Amino acid sequence: MKIELESIGTIYTEFNEIEGMPIQPTGAKGKKGKIKIKEKYHAGLKDLEEFSHIHLIYLLHKVEGYNLEVKPFMDNTTHGIFATRSPKRPNRIGMSVVKVNKIENNIIYVENVDILNETPLLDIKPYVPQLYEDTIDELKIGWFENNHKKAKFQKSDGRFKH
Amino acid sequence: MKIELESIGTIYTEFNEIEGMPIQPTGAKGKKGKIKIKEKYHAGLKDLEEFSHIHLIYLLHKVEGYNLEVKPFMDNTTHGIFATRSPKRPNRIGMSVVKVNKIENNIIYVENVDILNETPLLDIKPYVPQLYEDTIDELKIGWFENNHKKAKFQKSDGRFKH
Numbered sequence: 199m200k201i202e203l204e205s206i207g208t209i210y211t212e213f214n215e216i217e218g219m220p221i222q223p224t225g226a227k228g229k230k231g232k233i234k235i236k237e238k239y240h241a242g243l244k245d246l247e248e249f250s251h252i253h254l255i256y257l258l259h260k261v262e263g264y265n266l267e268v269k270p271f272m273d274n275t276t277h278g279i280f281a282t283r284s285p286k287r288p289n290r291i292g293m294s295v296v297k298v299n300k301i302e303n304n305i306i307y308v309e310n311v312d313i314l315n316e317t318p319l320l321d322i323k324p325y326v327p328q329l330y331e332d333t334i335d336e337l338k339i340g341w342f343e344n345n346h347k348k349a350k351f352q353k354s355d356g357r358f359k360h
Numbered sequence: 361m362k363i364e365l366e367s368i369g370t371i372y373t374e375f376n377e378i379e380g381m382p383i384q385p386t387g388a389k390g391k392k393g394k395i396k397i398k399e400k401y402h403a404g405l406k407d408l409e410e411f412s413h414i415h416l417i418y419l420l421h422k423v424e425g426y427n428l429e430v431k432p433f434m435d436n437t438t439h440g441i442f443a444t445r446s447p448k449r450p451n452r453i454g455m456s457v458v459k460v461n462k463i464e465n466n467i468i469y470v471e472n473v474d475i476l477n478e479t480p481l482l483d484i485k486p487y488v489p490q491l492y493e494d495t496i497d498e499l500k501i502g503w504f505e506n507n508h509k510k511a512k513f514q515k516s517d518g519r520f521k522h
Contacts, residue, residue: 199480201365201419203451224494239450241428244440248502251492252442255417255453257363266403278406280414280484288401289365291417291483293455295492310495318361321453322442326501327489330413330457332386333472339488340410 205318206242207235207304209256211311216260220312221271222283223294231296231311233319240304247301251325252308257318258290272345281340292317295325367480368404369397369466371418373473378422382474383433384445385456393458393473395481397466409463413487414470419480420452434507443502454479457487 211231213219220226233254235243246252267276268284279287297309306322373393375381382388395416397405408414429438430446441449459471468484 199367201367201480201482203363203365203453205361205363206450222491224491227495239428239442242441242450243443244429244438245443245502246440248500249443250498250500251496253455255455266401267406276406278408279404280401281406281408281411281486283485287483288368288404289482291365293415293417293485295495297495318363320363320451321449323445323455324443324502324504325499326504327499328501328504329384329386333389333457333459334413336412337487337489338410338412339490340407340486342486342488342490 203320205257205320206239207233207319209233209254209311209313209317209319211313211315213313214315216314219314223296223310223312226310226312228309229311230299231308231313233306233308235304235306237304243301243304243306246306246322246324247298249298249324251295251297253323253325254294254296254313254319255321255323256292256313257320258285258292259316259318260314261285261290264288264290273341275341277341291320365482367419367482368401369395369481371395371416371473371475371479371481373475373477375475376477378476381476385458385472385474388472388474390471391473392461393470393475395468395470397468399466402466405463405466405468408468408484408486409460411460411486413457413459415485415487416456416458416475416481417483417485418454418475419482420447420454421478421480422476423447423452426450426452435503437503439503453482
């Protein structure tokens with residue numbers, strides 16, 4: 199079954215190269231971006247400004263191919279691709295939580311972007327962690343446990359460059 | 361730009377009809393599901409079992425067309441589609457956080473599923489809210505503020521049936 203999608207807009211950031219990019223949102227704090235939503239989808243943004251944070255789901259458009267086991271930027275051992283946010287993944291879909299600064303017409307001004315310039319946007323969803331509160335008694339975050347604090351300082355080193 | 365994707369597996373649940381489904385994870389507490397990952401992607405699951413919760417990104421395969429303004433199940437006023445999790449959206453991509461019970465070979469046993477049976481899975485990402493801790497000073501959740509507690513009891517009423 200082939201699934202055909204079309205971008206709903208484009209994400210513009212200061213990151214033109216994979217190398218040197220922040221690898222996680224925590225390392226992208228303060229980095230600003232601008233999302234231009236296609237005119238035909240403009241009405242879908244109603245009330246989005248009432249949310250401080252949104253999920254962006256996008257295509258990792260510069261990525262070619264995938265690896266099933268990867269050594270992520272934040273660790274020195276290999277993990278299955280689905281246990282990481284590494285970009286070289288089947289379907290090369292990326293997801294980030296960014297801060298909404300303002301929305302003017304069909305332009306969303308965002309902050310804390312760890313996303314490459316001119317990235318095709320597939321979907322926006324409100325960030326509402328409260329929805330999961332009742333279903334999470336105990337949270338285990340695997341190999342991130344000892345590594346997630348590193349994300350703030352570590353930059354991409356071209357490991358996943360095509 | 362056309363984007364072509366292919367499912368990495370299939371999500372099996374007890375929900376064969378949109379009507380009567382839980383509309384959010386909190387209403388799906390305890391509901392079990394089984395994800396069968398395609399053999400060729402099996403190696404990508406390494407270490408995933410160390411995570412208690414994962415994001416599933418999937419195709420809302422029964423949805424046809426989209427509405428830019430919708431009245432979600434949880435509210436009585438209309439909102440832009442991107443300010444909701446409503447299924448009738450451009451690209452009809454769904455996202456849920458589910459609990460991982462166990463992984464056996466290429467089968468992931470999950471819990472708290474608000475997903476339709478035989479849903480094509482596009483991606484899995486670890487659920488690590490800690491990654492965003494540093495970038496969220498204040499969280500505003502828009503119209504969910506007064507409504508998210510309702511999600512636990514409300515069921516889908518076929519509003520988005522095709």
